[in-house]
Each structure stands twice: as C-alpha cells, then as structure tokens.
Amino acid sequence: MKNIKWKVGRNILLIIFVFMQHAYAQNLNTTSLTPKKISDGLYLIDNFGCNIAVSVGSDGLLIIDSGLSNKADQVKSAIKEVSADSIKFILNTHFHFDHVGGNKKLVNKKSVVIAHNNVSKRMKIEWNPPEILGTKWPKISPYGKSALPEICFSDSLTIYFNDDTIKCFHFPQAHSDCDAIFCFKKANVIHTGDLFLSNGFPVIDIFAGGGTINGYLDAVSKIIALCDDKTIIVPGHGPLSDRNQLLEYLNMLASSKERIAELIKQGKTLEEMVAAESISDLYKRGKSWLNPKLFIYTTYYELIKH
Ligand SMILES: [Zn+2]
Structure with missing residues (x-):
C-alpha cells in the first residue's frame, strides 16, 4: 500500500515537473525576441527591461543600455542574431536597474561602459526608493566593479563609431540626476532613455535619484529641439516614436x-487627487503603462516643496 502511494505521488510530481518545463520553455520562446531594424546598422531589442539599441558595423558592436540583470542571457542571444562581435561599448542612459542591470553579464575584457559621472556615483551606493501608493521597486545593492562605467562625462561627449557620430548629452535633475541621451547624427536616431516613455506617464525619481519635474520638462523640450521631422526616437520604454509624439x-x-498645481491651490488633498486619477484624461494613447497616480504623487511632492 505504502509503495503504491509513493508511486502515485512520484507520478504526480513527474507530471508537474514536465508541465513546469513546458511552461518554462514556452516562456523562453515568447520572450526571446529578434532585434528589429531601426536603420542601417542600428537595431532595437525591446521587452528586456528597457529598450536596448544596438549599433553594428566596421568598428564593432555598441549597445545603449543593457536591460534587467535576469534577462542578460536573452539579450546576449538577441545581439548574436545581428553580430558575432563581442561588445566594445555599453552606453548607459542612467543608473536604474532596468537599464544597467545587464552590464555585468554583457561586458567582456575589452568592453568599456560609458555614462554620465553620476551614474557611476549612484551605482556604487544602494538604491532604495520609498513605497509609493503600494508600488515598491526592489532595493538595489551597490554594483560590482565590472558593471561600472569606466569612462564618464559631465555635460557632453562625442563618439565616432561605425561611420556615425554619436553625440551624448546630459540633462541635469530630470528623470534622475544622471540622464543622458545618445544622438546618432547620420542615422538621425535618438535614444532618450527614460526622458521619454512612448507608452505612458513617466515616474520621476525625486526620492532616491535626484530627479525633478521641472528638469524633466526642460529636458524633453531640449530633446524636441534636437529633432526634425524624420528623427526616429528610441524611448526608454514603449514603441519607436517621433518628434510629434x-x-x-x-x-x-x-x-x-x-x-x-491648480488642484493644490483649490485645496484638494493628495489622497483626493490620487483617488480621482485627476490627470488620466490628459493621456490620449489608451492605457498608460505606468499608473498616472504615481505621476500625481511625485509631482504633488515636488510642488508642495516650493
Ligand atoms: Zn529609469
């Protein structure tokens, strides 16, 4: 009797194991993506935490942002689909874990990480933002040396690579205090990092990253001035976009x-504004990826400081 029970139990475990393996394989299949062509020699890998741009050509391989740490192997395989080279440069748009998390696994002995000075400072300390309206991002421990930028800039930097000129510009106190955008002059493509999300409201890291709403608005208007009608914009998250959007x-x-600001003047409380989602009608592109409540919360705290 005892033996039969054990066999039934073992078979159930086996079925569960096979089912889990199948589900895992399915999950891998649906999340392994082919890079999409943006323009000649430039590709987009998305859904690995953030939008990753890949430049391929005679000088080698350069990527912008590296996605989440637990997706780095999939990013590696996706990159291999467009180039057999190893990565020469990783450019980081800012320090958040969904943009730099893959650095450690993607770097090799010859690759160099480039970012704004404050990316390096922030990656060396713990990031632990407060819980906002029930949303708590994971606490991130300081990164190891291999993931850190080796070349840093303060205001701007120019990189000549793969027959293009990549202009890197820093925007202070915007989404964080270390945001940079990367403009491919010849291809007319700009990677904005989280200074633009084409799929909803942004979260501005005012509590643990040195961001401000005014700095954010200022950065967005300056990026618009760098675009023309044909510029292809790679946002931090969301589909490829353009100047009009x-x-x-x-x-x-x-x-x-x-x-x-007006509702604060009228005496509305934060709780009332959050409950009413007082700005959700202003977003005209369906459902925002990030809840507008988070934007109300951060903007409220910034406005009441002044
Ligand atoms: Zn971010």
Missing part, C-alpha cells in the same frame, strides 16, 4: 503639472 508628451506632462 514627443511634443504631445511634453504638452501632456506640462498640462498635468498645471492641473495638479
């Missing part, structure tokens, strides 16, 4: 800030 984003954020 960036302009729409700026107006939406400026109106949201104005409305929150």
Whole structure:
C-alpha cells in the first residue's frame, strides 16, 4: 500500500515537473525576441527591461543600455542574431536597474561602459526608493566593479563609431540626476532613455535619484529641439516614436503639472487627487503603462516643496 502511494505521488510530481518545463520553455520562446531594424546598422531589442539599441558595423558592436540583470542571457542571444562581435561599448542612459542591470553579464575584457559621472556615483551606493501608493521597486545593492562605467562625462561627449557620430548629452535633475541621451547624427536616431516613455506617464525619481519635474520638462523640450521631422526616437520604454509624439508628451506632462498645481491651490488633498486619477484624461494613447497616480504623487511632492 505504502509503495503504491509513493508511486502515485512520484507520478504526480513527474507530471508537474514536465508541465513546469513546458511552461518554462514556452516562456523562453515568447520572450526571446529578434532585434528589429531601426536603420542601417542600428537595431532595437525591446521587452528586456528597457529598450536596448544596438549599433553594428566596421568598428564593432555598441549597445545603449543593457536591460534587467535576469534577462542578460536573452539579450546576449538577441545581439548574436545581428553580430558575432563581442561588445566594445555599453552606453548607459542612467543608473536604474532596468537599464544597467545587464552590464555585468554583457561586458567582456575589452568592453568599456560609458555614462554620465553620476551614474557611476549612484551605482556604487544602494538604491532604495520609498513605497509609493503600494508600488515598491526592489532595493538595489551597490554594483560590482565590472558593471561600472569606466569612462564618464559631465555635460557632453562625442563618439565616432561605425561611420556615425554619436553625440551624448546630459540633462541635469530630470528623470534622475544622471540622464543622458545618445544622438546618432547620420542615422538621425535618438535614444532618450527614460526622458521619454512612448507608452505612458513617466515616474520621476525625486526620492532616491535626484530627479525633478521641472528638469524633466526642460529636458524633453531640449530633446524636441534636437529633432526634425524624420528623427526616429528610441524611448526608454514603449514603441519607436517621433518628434510629434514627443511634443504631445511634453504638452501632456506640462498640462498635468498645471492641473495638479491648480488642484493644490483649490485645496484638494493628495489622497483626493490620487483617488480621482485627476490627470488620466490628459493621456490620449489608451492605457498608460505606468499608473498616472504615481505621476500625481511625485509631482504633488515636488510642488508642495516650493
Ligand atoms: Zn529609469
């Protein structure tokens, strides 16, 4: 009797194990993506935490941002689909874990990580933002040396690579205090990092990253000035975009800030604004990836400081 029970139990475990293996394989299949062509020699890998841009050519391989740490192996395989080279440069748009998390696994002995000075400072200390309206991002421990930038810049930097000129510009106190955008002049492509999300409201890291709403709006308007009608914009998250959508984003954020300021003047509390999602009608592109409540919360705290 005891023996039969054990056999039944073992078979159930076996079925569960096979089922889990199948589910895991399915999950891998659905999350392994082929890089999408942005322009000649430039590719986009998305859904690995953030939008990763890949430059391929005679000088080698350069990527912008590295995604989440637990997706780095998938990013590696995706990159291999467009180039057999090993990575020469990783450019980081800022220090958040969904943008630099893959650095450690993607670097090799010859690759160099490049970012703004404050990316290096922030990656060397713990990041532990407070819980905001039930959302708590994971506490991130300091990164090891191999993941850290080796070349840093303060305001701007120019990189000549793969027959293009990559202009790197820093925008202070915006999404964080270490944001940079990367402009491919010949390809007319700009990677904005989280200074633009084409799929919803941003979260501005005012509590643990040195971001400000005014700095954010200022950065977005300066990026618009760098674009023309044909510029392809790679946002930090969301589909590829263009100047018109960036302009729409700026107006939406400026109106949201104005409305929150007005409601504060009228005596509305943060709780009332959050409950009413007082700015959600200003976002015209379906459901925002990030809840507008988070934007209300951060904007409120910034506005009441002044
Ligand atoms: Zn970010």
